[in-house]
Amino acid sequence: MNPDVVIVGGGIAGLTAGIFASRAGLNATLIDNQGASGGVLINVDSVQNFPGFPDGITGFELGPAVAAQAMTAGTNLQFGTVNSISSCESGNWQLDGDFGILETENVIIATGSQPRKLGISGEEKFHGHGVSYCATCDGDFFRDEHVVIAGGGDAALDEALVLSDMVDSIAIIHRGEKPTGSVVTLEKVRNCPNITFQPNAEVSELIGESEIQSVRFQVDDGRSELIDASGIFVYVGVDPQTGILDGLGEVDPQGHVRVDLNMCVGQKGLYAVGDIRQGTTGMLLGSAADGMTAAVHIASHR
DSSP states (O other): OOOSEEEEOOBHHHHHHHHHHHHTTOOEEEEESSOSSBGGGGGOSOBOSSTTOTTOBOHHHHHHHHHHHHHHHTOEEEESOEEEEEEOTTSOEEEEETTEEEEESEEEEOOOEEEOOOOOBTTTTTBTTTEESOHHHHGGGGTTSEEEEEOOSHHHHHHHHHHHTTSSEEEEEOSSSSOOSOHHHHHHHHTOTTEEEEOSEEEEEEEESSSEEEEEEEETTSOEEEEEOSEEEEOSOEEEOOGGGTTTSOBOTTSOBOOOTTOBOSSTTEEEOGGGBTTOOOSHHHHHHHHHHHHHHHHHTO
């Protein structure tokens, strides 16, 4: 029997969609190639803005907990990768992947986002040898060393706090006069004695032989400066993973899919939620709400 809805992606948006779809009595299948444990959420050291956890919670705890709730509600987990989505003559949707073929009336795309790269000299060369996009994952490799963080948003500040107990010093290089992260987190970072800021600047080059030895950055006034560092952690935004929707929805220049208030992309039975949709808050709670909205809409139009 074909599922009533197939959810693509096992982050917070997809898992929440699974919870609400299953609780509404829908036969829901969730496809994910990483085990549907919360996506990139599991790499977050501390989540402070998700309701119900006054002292915060680690992503490694929250992600699997939401996944377990979805499975308990009745969501079926299909491990695999969706390669394409196409419409059928029946009016249903067909999903092709390494798992075979699935046909369904409704598809919720919750493929999330991936860290944006700097696109500078040395970034690819030193990937895995000094360049990282996850302090929680790789911070221990730089214990007692000097590192740079590129970016000044919430992710950069949160990960600076994670690194501050491991490394010798951190230089946060960011655009603008001041970081754009939350006031509360920024105050915590400023109280760390081993963290400094380089405002109005952008990282331009990574220098070294087999590993990073120094980082070059350009200041808005035209100066080019070097800072000694053995690693750099990059948090300059994320890129929505919307390739699977090519030709199926309207995508803006930033790669986000246009949706209506019900998260529908403009074709019957096709929805986009979380980081990939236009107008996303980029917050966990917002992504969860998107997944709920899509699932509730499907359930109410059976």
